[in-house]
Amino acid sequence: MAQAARKIILFNKPHLVQCQFTDEHQRPTLKDYINIPNVYAAGRLDHDSEGLLVLTNDGGLIHQLAHPDNKVSKTYWVQVEGKVSPQAIKALSEGVELKDGLTKPAKVSLMAEPVLWPRVPPIRERKHIPTTWLSITISEGKNRQIRRMTAHVGHPTLRLIRYRIGNWTIDGINNGHYLEVE
Structure with missing residues (x-):
């Protein structure tokens, strides 16, 4: 066959x-x-x-x-609540302690809001709380890792888009x- x-x-x-x-x-x-x-x-x-x-x-x-042993990198575009400080970016980049262990170092940077399709339903917006877009690249995949990482540094994820896997x-x-x- x-x-x-x-x-x-x-x-x-x-x-x-x-x-x-x-x-x-x-x-x-x-x-x-x-x-x-x-x-x-x-x-x-x-x-x-x-x-x-x-x-x-x-x-x-x-x-x-x-x-996870193959360490294929994945990049996510992440809209989080609040204005993200350099200290929060540093913490995410170095790894944060979650309930299932320390995350591996990540590549994290601020990014301009990408041009995207509308999300249905739209994210929750709060009039007096700004949002920030981050590009986060990781090479591990703990359950809901990005969401837990951003929450750990005080910035809940509002929208998460996987932009890249490998190439x-x-x-x-x-x-x-x-x-x-x-």
């Missing part, structure tokens, strides 16, 4: 979509957006996070991208759409 050609799908996951093809609670899933058989997500994004998800039929690639980005992929790559 011939082996199927390797497929790699870059999907720009919308907010509130489950990173699986079925859901017992009838929530939106990958099946609502991707009609390609035998591809599976290489890693996860929480339902309340958006952005790049890589799907493939190559088990080795899934392992390479998703297993792949969401550039040119509209939210809710995918691109098949070589």
Whole structure:
């Protein structure tokens, strides 16, 4: 039996979509957006996070991208509550102590608000509390790590978008759409 050609799908996951093809609670899933058989997500994004998800039929690639020992870097665009101080950026960059241990050093910088699709529903906005956009690059993947890191330094995450995994980005992929790559 011939082996199927390797497929790699870059999907720009919308907010509130489950990173699986079925859901017992009838929530939106990958099946609502991707009609390609035998591809599976290489890693996860929480339902309340958006952005790049890589799907493939190559088990080795899934392992390479998703297993923490492989240290594939991922960049997130993160909108947080409040004005972020240099001390908070330094703490995030050096690693913060979470309940499941110290995070590895991250690359963290302030960024201009990116041009994005509207989020449905929109983030909560408070009239007298500003927001800040951060670019955070990590090479580990603890559960809800970015959200827990920003909360730890006093800046709850309002919107989280995975922009990059390894060399792949969401550039040119509209939210809710995918691109098949070589």
